[in-house]
Amino acid sequence: MRKTLSLAAVVTAAAALVAVPGVASAAPPVKQVQWVACPADVALPGLECGKLQLPLDYRKPEGRQTEIMITRLASKSPEKRRGILLTNPGGPSEGLTFPFFLKALGMPQSVLDAYDVIGMDPRGIGYSSPATCDLTDAQMLAGSVPPYAVTQADVRKRAEEVKTMAQQCLKSSTADELPYNTTANIARDLDRVRAALGEKTASYLGYSYGTYLGSVYATLFPRTSDRVVIDSNLPQGGWDVEGGRMYGPGVEDTFPDFAKWAAAHPGYGLGTTPQQVRAKYFDLAGRLDAKPSVEGITGQQFRMLVFGGLYATGDAAFSRMAAQWKALDNDQPLPPLEVPEVPRIESLISGRLHVICGDSQWPSSVSTYERNVAVDRVRYPMFGAAGANIYPCAFWPKPVEKQVLPSDRGPRNILMVQNERDPATPLVGARSTRRAFGDRAAMITVDQGGHGAYLIGKNDCANDKVTEYLLGGQRPSDVKCAAETG
Known part of the structure; x- marks a missing residue:
């Protein structure tokens, strides 16, 4: 999901002290935003675009710079404006159009009046000094989520493939940037954006991977982060080896919603009870492992199709997935799929690898992933052998900086929002982040499935509580929002 933001005029102001662990730093000079015409695919109504030169390595602030592009969707009510709202859509992926996307999702006008909504x-990634690993089309199709390892031999095969990808990253024209394209430095970039916009503090709204970025931002900058909302939360270590394994429990948590729906719609022929629908999943996966469909869909691809399908809920999403199952069950072509074009996909996948592999040290032994897959294939049979499979990060250099983890030191300004059933960032992972923040955070859990709650899940209770916090600063205690009915 691609999103972006616009920025308007910039006021220069004294920057706050940027805390780089292990590095003594003086207040850096405030950089100016250079306002520019938006690229054609970012030029959406209300968005303004700007560029900012920031340190590639914050340990050498006057050294080599990297270019960051931002957007702003400016408040049109000066009397109601209270500051800026930094945003991140997850991924890591492009974020420039995200403010426009949030408005289209129905962000309340009161929030749009209160904040200049900022994207980056x-x-x-994208228009910010894009990285490359010289990935082939086949490597890009592999995406960020590993394939389901049907056998242990699949882990070893995957290991050879991702080792090649890692070597390409290390030999590419942007390899020298690789150690510094990390979440900690992206968080430092956010604080420099705040300073460049002349703001003493900044609020933040981030989803999925953006929850880990928000956690790091609030940890590194407790004095300049204002109201922080993180939605669909990664575990406290972010997208590390254990964060990737969260897909296993996530699918197990979320699938029963679809199974119940499909059982109530027997016309698709998937079963008349949730148990029969679950059995049909394993039946289809096994048959496609043995013989791909008429269109060449394999068992691995079927499992990935279901994983992605569980990101959304409701009649439209579930009927679409049920129709796919029916076609595969009868060895017919899949119904037409609306696949959005992803511009700059090579930069997207390459830049994502830079970040997730550079944030933490992943196990380097292939046997570790073989064991993880063997365990998770049994524990989470639907998708565990995908989430536990090996990443290029196994062959990555050691990070140059110790990983930044959520801290309970700082103001009580973090509001977590979490669906109880989420295929990618399940509740069990969110709870680890909640514990790490201690009294700094409170969490709204929402009785619904899917990936994304605020504005995405259409739960009035959750939407109202987040909006109230962004506007009034009154953070609720830990609370559960019941499922919407009717």
Whole structure:
């Protein structure tokens, strides 16, 4: 999901002290935003675009710079404006159009009046000094989520493939940027954006991977982060080896919603009870492992199709997935799929690898992933052998900086929002982040499935509580929002 933001005029102001762990730093000079015409695919109504030169390595602030692009969707009510709202859509992926996307999703006008909503392409991605690993089309199709390892031999095969990808990253024209394209430095970039816009503090709204970015931002900058909302939360370590394994429990948590729906719609022929629908999943996956469909869909691809399908809920999403199952069950072509074009996909996948592999040290032994897959294939049979499979990060250099983890030191200004059933960022992972923040955070859990709650899940209770916090600063205690009915 691609999103972006616009920025308007910039006021220069004294920057706050940027805290880089292990590095003594003086207040950096405030950089100016250079306002520019938006690229054609970012030029959406209300968005303004700007560029900012920031340190590639914050340990050497006057050294080599990297270019960051931002957007702003400016408040049109000066009397109601209270500041800026930095945003991140997850991924890591492009974020420039995200303010426009949030408005289209129905962000309340009161929030749009209160904030200039800011978007940013994270360093190494999109229009912000894009990285490359010289990936082939086949490598890009592999995406960010590993394939389901049907056998242990699949893990070893995947290991050879991702080792090649890692070597390409290390030999590419942007390899020298690789150690510095990390979440910690993206968080530092956010604070420099705040300073460049002349704001003493900044609020933040981030989803999925953006929850880990928000956690790091609030940890590094407790004095300049204002109201922080993180939605669909990664575990406290972010997208590390254990964060990737969250897909296993996530699918197990979320699938029963679809199974119940499909059982109530027997016309698709998937079963008349949730148990029969679940059995049909394993039946189809096994048959496609043995013999791909008429269109060449394999068992691995079927499992990935279901994983992606569980990101959304409701009649439209579930009927679409049920129709796909029916076609595969009868060895017919899949119904037409609306696949959005993803511009700059090579930069997207390459930049994502830079970030997730550079944030933490992943196990380097292939046997570790073989064991993880063997365990998770049994524990989470639907998708565990995908989430536990090996990433290029296994062959990555050691990070140059110790990983930044959520801290309970700082103001009580973090509001977490979490669906109880989420295929990618399940509740069990969110709870680890909640514990790490201690009294700094409160969490709204929402009785619904899917990936994304605020504005996405259409739960009035959750939407109202987040909006109230962004506007009034009154953070609720830990609370559960019941499922919407009717």
